[in-house]
Amino acid sequence: MKTSQIALxxxxxxxxxxAQADIGSKxxxxxxxxxxxxxxxxxxxxxxxxKGSSERIKSFGAMLVKDHSAANEELKTLAARKSVAIPSxxxxxxxxxxxxxxxxxxxxxxxxxxxxxxxxxxDIRLFEKxxxxxxxxxxxDFAKRTLPTLQAHREHAAELKRSSLN
Numbered sequence: 649m650k651t652s653q654i655a656l657x658x659x660x661x662x663x664x665x666x667a668q669a670d671i672g673s674k675x676x677x678x679x680x681x682x683x684x685x686x687x688x689x690x691x692x693x694x695x696x697x698x699k700g701s702s703e704r705i706k707s708f709g710a711m712l713v714k715d716h717s718a719a720n721e722e723l724k725t726l727a728a729r730k731s732v733a734i735p736s737x738x739x740x741x742x743x744x745x746x747x748x749x750x751x752x753x754x755x756x757x758x759x760x761x762x763x764x765x766x767x768x769x770x771d772i773r774l775f776e777k778x779x780x781x782x783x784x785x786x787x788x789d790f791a792k793r794t795l796p797t798l799q800a801h802r803e804h805a806a807e808l809k810r811s812s813l814n
Contacts, residue, residue: 657715671730675787678778679727681736682791685771686723688742690764695750704808708764712754712801726790757809764805771798777813 673711689712696709727734738746745762752758778791 662807671732671787672783673783675730676732677744677779678774678782678787678791679723679732680734681774682771682778683723683727684715684739684742685767686720687735687738688746688767689763689771690720691738691742691746692719692759692767695746696755696759696763699750699755700759701756702812704812705759708761708804711804712763715797715801718760719797722790723734726786729786730784758806761804764808765802768798768802768805772802780802 663771693709693712695718697713700706700709724734745767749755749762751759772795775791775795779788779795782788
């Protein structure tokens, strides 16, 4: 009986290790980049809520916080299932971008350009690639489901730029 329990424990351990090994380096990289991008968007959205001069910018910031927080929670769960470590704090270059944004004379315009358009364009490219090229079905599905929200954020930012920041 004890031998069969040991054999079962070894089998479960091997299966768990095999599951970890199944995720490729590109998928790990996607999860890690998506996690950093999501954290950045939440922080930037919070900054917009506190520093924005227009209600439209504050509202956009609130939307980013809400949507990216939800996606971040889902991504954390996915990363845990795939045994991928994700950062718990923003890397220094992202922190510096937030500091520069915060100090900008025309915060609203800089926020829309930097976060709403440029950063979301980068995120969209990352998620489009993962939605097509990911070797893991769960990661591919997460990327496909999250992509429309990122595209909507970018379009919202483009509308803000066209209508009120010129």
